[in-house]
Every structure is written in structure tokens, then in C-alpha cells.
Amino acid sequence: MAIPRIYTAVYSSIPVFEMVVNGIAVMRRRNDSYMNATQILKVAGIDKGKRTKILEREINPNEGEKVQGGYGKFQGTWTSLQTSIDLARRYQVYDLIQPMLEFDSATAGNIEEKGHLPSTKDQPSQLNPRKRDHSAFSVPSSSPAQQQGVYNDTTAATAHKKARIGTTIGPSSSNYSLEAKHRTILMSIFLSDDTANVSHLLQASEALDLNINLDEQGNTALHWAASLARVNTVEQLTMHGATIDRQNNLGETPLMRCVAATNSFDCDCFRKMLKYLDGSLFVSDHQHRTVLHHIALTVATEGRTNAALYYMHHLLYALEKATPPASPQVKTRLLNRQDDHGDTAVSIAAQLDCPRLIQLLVDAGADETSTNNIGLTPNDYADAAQPQDSSHKPHDTDQQAPMPSKRPSGPTQRNKEIMATMQKIVNTLDEDYGDAISTRETQLQQTKDQLHTTTQTLHDARKALEKRQADSQAFAEGQQKVRNLKQAMETSWSDLQHLVPDLDKAAVLAMDTTTIDTMTAVPIKTRIAAYEWNNAMLESAVAGLRAESMEKEMQCKRLIAACCGLALDKVDELVEPLTLAIESDPPDLDLARPLPASDFKPRSGYKA
Structure with missing residues (x-):
């Protein structure tokens, strides 16, 4: 058994001898016995800044080799064995790494590879009482x-x-x-x-x-x-x-x-x-x-x-x-x-x-x-x-x-200790597993609450969409009624204008010229008053229809502006494209069902 033990290892395809001193790996190359001077200075407790200056000052550039790539522990400045010995003595770590410095590479065949140790399968069970080679100590009981x-x-x-x-x-x-x-x-x-x-x-x-x-x-x-x-x-x-x-x-x-x-x-x-x-x-x-x-x-x-x-x-x-x-x-x-x-x-x-x-x-x-x-x-x-x-x-x-x-009491006591330890381990695992389950249940409940909130928000959004679609339909119907009323008014007014001259001519032709002197002006004035009243009523009806149409038109403009996120004065520019879009929809279109984003394609008649 070596104190410290020397192993053989391979780093970056280069075989080395290796030992651990104070938790620091010290390496020596097998082919030329070059040693890592950086590791020697680490064993000496010299910090990185000072190590760099020492290596630059004391290592011959023609002799030293700097390794910066490859395996991390293998990196550093490599120098000859004699230089490494001088460096170890100068910084008082020769005794610590002496086994590596004085190691005879001819005995490398007896060195174990790092990480592979002799098996102990042939050893008897630990729980069987055995004699000690050194019987100078008595056995105390322990709990x-x-x-x-x-x-x-x-x-x-x-x-x-x-x-x-x-x-x-x-x-x-x-x-x-x-x-x-x-x-x-x-x-x-x-x-x-x-x-x-x-x-x-x-x-x-x-x-x-x-x-x-x-x-x-x-x-x-x-x-x-x-x-x-x-x-x-x-x-x-x-x-x-x-x-x-x-x-x-x-x-x-x-x-x-x-x-x-x-x-x-x-x-x-x-x-x-x-x-x-x-x-x-x-x-x-x-x-x-x-x-x-x-x-x-x-x-x-x-x-x-x-x-x-x-x-x-x-x-x-x-x-x-x-x-x-x-x-x-x-x-x-x-x-x-x-x-x-x-x-x-x-x-x-x-x-x-x-x-x-x-x-x-x-x-x-x-x-x-x-x-x-x-x-x-x-x-x-x-x-x-x-x-x-x-x-x-x-x-x-x-x-x-x-x-x-x-x-004979040793194994029994040891069994009790192992059982107590394993019981603690099992209890801890059980507690940790319970804590993990509680955490997952809390996360699941939070996800369910979030899903419920999102579903409710989606439901409200669909209702708002249906209301806006209904308002849009009502607006379109109102516009159609306005156009129909305008057309009816224009037709009635034209007929009325043609009717008055015809009635006047018919009355004149029907007059008895023999009795004209005997007719009074009262019937004629009455007829004229009736015509004027009729004209006033028609003009009042036309004015009322125009006012109602303008109010409906303003409400529809506000609805379109709210739905499309536009300014009110920009709605007139979109009335014609929207009308064409609505009139081109099939009669069996379900307006209550929201369309996927992929279905919203610009129509050929629409210009932004």
C-alpha cells in the first residue's frame, strides 16, 4: 500500500503516472518522465497569479511545454524531471511528492491503473466474528x-x-x-x-x-x-x-x-x-x-x-x-x-x-x-x-x-445500528416523497384554477363576439331600410309632382264655362290648401326618415370603429369593402362560430 498511492492513467491519449497530494493530482509522463510544474506549485500552496510569474521566470522556454487544451487536470507547464526536483526543493514540497520524484518507471508493471483496485470477493463476511492480528485492545460496547x-x-x-x-x-x-x-x-x-x-x-x-x-x-x-x-x-x-x-x-x-x-x-x-x-x-x-x-x-x-x-x-x-x-x-x-x-x-x-x-x-x-x-x-x-x-x-x-x-456481540450491535440508520433513510425518503406529492397536487390545483379562469374568459369573449356580429347585422339591415325609404320617398315625390298638374288640367277641363262666373273661389282654395298640407306632411316624413337614417348610420359607424379599432372618421373608407364582404358570404354561414386565424384572408375587392 502506497502513501500516497501512485496510479497509471491516460489523459489526452498520453499515459502518465499520477498521485494525489493534499487533494491535488501530481502527474509524471511515462515516456519522458516530464512532470507538471503547475501541479507542483499548487501543492506548495502558491496562488495562480504567482504561479504564472514563477513558471515564466524559472522554467526554461526551450525545455518547458505549455499544455492548454485537452483534459483539465492535464493542463499546465510540463518540464523535465530534474527541473521538477529543483522546483520541489526550492518551494519545500519535495517530501510531499518524493514518491513520484523518486519513482522508478521500470516497476510500472506493478502499478495499478487508476480506478481499478483488487477485488475482495474472497474475503469473509464482515458480520462473522474474527480474531484480530493485534490483540492489544479490548472490545467496548457501543450503541x-x-x-x-x-x-x-x-x-x-x-x-x-x-x-x-x-x-x-x-x-x-x-x-x-x-x-x-x-x-x-x-x-x-x-x-x-x-x-x-x-x-x-x-x-x-x-x-x-x-x-x-x-x-x-x-x-x-x-x-x-x-x-x-x-x-x-x-x-x-x-x-x-x-x-x-x-x-x-x-x-x-x-x-x-x-x-x-x-x-x-x-x-x-x-x-x-x-x-x-x-x-x-x-x-x-x-x-x-x-x-x-x-x-x-x-x-x-x-x-x-x-x-x-x-x-x-x-x-x-x-x-x-x-x-x-x-x-x-x-x-x-x-x-x-x-x-x-x-x-x-x-x-x-x-x-x-x-x-x-x-x-x-x-x-x-x-x-x-x-x-x-x-x-x-x-x-x-x-x-x-x-x-x-x-x-x-x-x-x-x-x-x-x-x-x-x-x-459475538459485535455483529448484533452493528445490525441494530444499520437498521436504525436505514430506518432513518426510509423515513426521510417517505417524507420527501410525501412532500413531492403535496407539491405536485398544489401545482395541479393551480393549473385547474388557471384553466377555469381561461375558459371563462374565452366564453365571455365569444359572447362579446356574438353581440358584435348581431350589431353588425342590424347595422347592415338598417342601412338597407334607409336605402329602401329613400327610394320610396323619391318615387312618391315624383308621382306626386306628376299628379298635381294632371289634376289641375282635369279640373280645368271639367269646368263648365257657362257657370264659371257663378263658381266661388272657396273650393279652389280648399284644394290648394289640401295640396299644401299634403306636401308639408310628405316633407315632414322625409325629414324624419332622414334623421332616423343618420342616427342609425352614426350608431353603425361607432360599432364598426369599436370592432375594428379605428377612428370614427376612418369608417367611411371601409364601408364599401365591408358591405362587399358581407354580401359575398354564403346564406348558411354560422356567424356565431369564430373562424380560425387561417380563414381570415383578404378579399379581392378589399383595399386597406
Whole structure:
């Protein structure tokens, strides 16, 4: 096991060796051993602006190669191995990337390809009690309430609660987002730790984002699997591309979540966990605490001392036996890393009064004299705690007891913890599904209300259209009546004008000339008065008809102007085209039915 592990990979069709240091990929080309100088400066913590100036100043233009296209991580300035070594020493990161700098490419045949790790199918089940290779620790009992690895806040994934392991994941008919579907798939893998089932589920789900957050704390599937001691699941996730140094909202890696719980201790599988997660050993969280700090902090919980000793023992052993071995400077830097309070792992162990944990760290090379932000050393805390009687430390009373070779109660306790965790997951999925259904029902009701309002508006618009069509028909009929009355009036007046002379002639011819002298003027005057009255009545009738016609005409003009959105003085220009359009309609036309927009075509006689 390499600390950090070196892989082989291919980027932009170029094979490289790769390792991860503090979450940053460091690459070395296989064909000429050129290294990415930009990545070396990133490991040194130099910001982008300064990196550019350093590369321009210290890299020979004839030697360096700038790569700007292709895969993102592969981009940067590539330079020779010797220049890379000088650059690493100058900026004090040689110890961090020493495995890559001193790596012998002749042994490349033994290097694993990135994302492909050895299978663990031949390993016995985690639930079977086994003997430990190192029996210096006794077994404390733990309960689900004590497990820091069982998350207090459950996942926020919106997923279908009927997801099953072993079923093919096909296209979903639900309206959930792609992110929610990914959460559903990743959550369902925790229903089983069977390698075949987990592998089948991951392979059946194309373009699955394994690094998506599953809960409000930003934990990924790898965080959950590590905390629950699911070795097979961890193996499959890393094989399919899950990022081992992915950090949650607190900056914790899956390895940190693993040591925060006792599941790996109960199942005695921490060595296997380290096999897949050791690449994140040097990563710090947002408080600059390493995994060593997190192991020391577990002592604060009652009954966790033996788990902390177990984790620390195997982690330090793995660090010591790393191949290629880590340099003493790298190990010392890890052991003496200080957090935001200036405390090292030894200092935290001293504050929690755990001398056996202190001894493990000191034997590995940790410094007992480093001071924290308040000026106290681990020895100061140890001296302050020394007078206390050991009987007042209930969490450490069993440290001297020999560890039994079997732990029959471990699997039972673990089953309870897993069941409690899965119950929380199911409850959360049920709540999220209920919330989603409520949201959809609310949206459906809003759509129905909007449809009802739109239908009512359409009904009112149709009624208004029918009324305007009726008014238009009445206007046309009124115009026709006006024309008929005008014609009748003109005919009657013409007949009257011809009738009066004829009557006068007939009267004159009928007069008896012999008696003309005896006739009085009264009958003639009476006839003239009757003619004049008749003429006055006809003129009054004509004037009334003209006034009524003008009023009807004005009403029709206003109606046309309102329907067509025109000014009143523009209506006269459209009277003739509208009349032609109405007269050309077939007699069986349904005026109450609105025509589609495609039927409104300009007529040949219409001119705008």
C-alpha cells in the first residue's frame, strides 16, 4: 500500500503516472518522465497569479511545454524531471511528492491503473466474528446513540422509496430531477453490501455522479459506506470513480468519517478500508485537522478508547510499512500537524487523558513538546491529569484487560445500528416523497384554477363576439331600410309632382264655362290648401326618415370603429369593402362560430 498511492492513467491519449497530494493530482509522463510544474506549485500552496510569474521566470522556454487544451487536470507547464526536483526543493514540497520524484518507471508493471483496485470477493463476511492480528485492545460496547458515524441529519435526497438492489435502473417516468435520481440509486446501494449487487447497480446506471451529496452535511456515498464499514461498497465506489479525498461541508474525508464511528472497529475491517482510502491520509478538514486528530477526538466519547487505539495502531502501521516508504519528514509533518487551536493529535490525546494513545503517537515520532495557541504542551496536560485516580475515567477502565479473540456481540450491535440508520433513510425518503406529492397536487390545483379562469374568459369573449356580429347585422339591415325609404320617398315625390298638374288640367277641363262666373273661389282654395298640407306632411316624413337614417348610420359607424379599432372618421373608407364582404358570404354561414386565424384572408375587392 502506497502513501500516497501512485496510479497509471491516460489523459489526452498520453499515459502518465499520477498521485494525489493534499487533494491535488501530481502527474509524471511515462515516456519522458516530464512532470507538471503547475501541479507542483499548487501543492506548495502558491496562488495562480504567482504561479504564472514563477513558471515564466524559472522554467526554461526551450525545455518547458505549455499544455492548454485537452483534459483539465492535464493542463499546465510540463518540464523535465530534474527541473521538477529543483522546483520541489526550492518551494519545500519535495517530501510531499518524493514518491513520484523518486519513482522508478521500470516497476510500472506493478502499478495499478487508476480506478481499478483488487477485488475482495474472497474475503469473509464482515458480520462473522474474527480474531484480530493485534490483540492489544479490548472490545467496548457501543450503541446507536454513541455512533458518530450514524449521521444525525438524514439525507435530503428526493427519491422513490421502492428502489431495490438488483433491479435494472431504466428511464424514470417521474418528474424528479437527474440529481434526485442519482441520490436514489446511491442510497439504494446501502440496502446490501453484496459485491455483485452493488457492482450491477453501478454499472446499470449510466453517467452516474458518484460524488453527489446525499445529505445536508455534504456527505457522499463514499462517506456513508466508510462510516458504515461497507468494505465491498467502498471498493466498488472507488473502482467506478468515486473521489476518495472528497470533503463534506466540514471538510471531512470518507476516511475521517470512518474513524468517527466504531463500525470498522466492530467488524475489524479498518485495514481493508485503508487499502482504498489511504490516498486521503494527508488531507486536512476546514479546521486543519487530519485523520489523526479525528481519531484522538473519538476518545472523548465514552467507550470509544479501544476503537481509537485500534484505528491509530493500524494507521501508523500502514504509514510505517508504506511502499515506497514515506520520508521521515513527511511522517513527522503529519504526526505534528496543528489545527486551528494549535493542537496536535498528541495534544488532544493528552487533554482527553489517554496515555496509551499518546504512547502510540510518540513511538511513531510525534513531538511531545509542541505548544498550542495558549502555550501548553502535551506534557503539561499529562502532568495535570496524573494525580487523578484511574477509577474516575470510566471510558478507559478496560484498557488493561486483554482483548478476547471473538466478539459475538459485535455483529448484533452493528445490525441494530444499520437498521436504525436505514430506518432513518426510509423515513426521510417517505417524507420527501410525501412532500413531492403535496407539491405536485398544489401545482395541479393551480393549473385547474388557471384553466377555469381561461375558459371563462374565452366564453365571455365569444359572447362579446356574438353581440358584435348581431350589431353588425342590424347595422347592415338598417342601412338597407334607409336605402329602401329613400327610394320610396323619391318615387312618391315624383308621382306626386306628376299628379298635381294632371289634376289641375282635369279640373280645368271639367269646368263648365257657362257657370264659371257663378263658381266661388272657396273650393279652389280648399284644394290648394289640401295640396299644401299634403306636401308639408310628405316633407315632414322625409325629414324624419332622414334623421332616423343618420342616427342609425352614426350608431353603425361607432360599432364598426369599436370592432375594428379605428377612428370614427376612418369608417367611411371601409364601408364599401365591408358591405362587399358581407354580401359575398354564403346564406348558411354560422356567424356565431369564430373562424380560425387561417380563414381570415383578404378579399379581392378589399383595399386597406
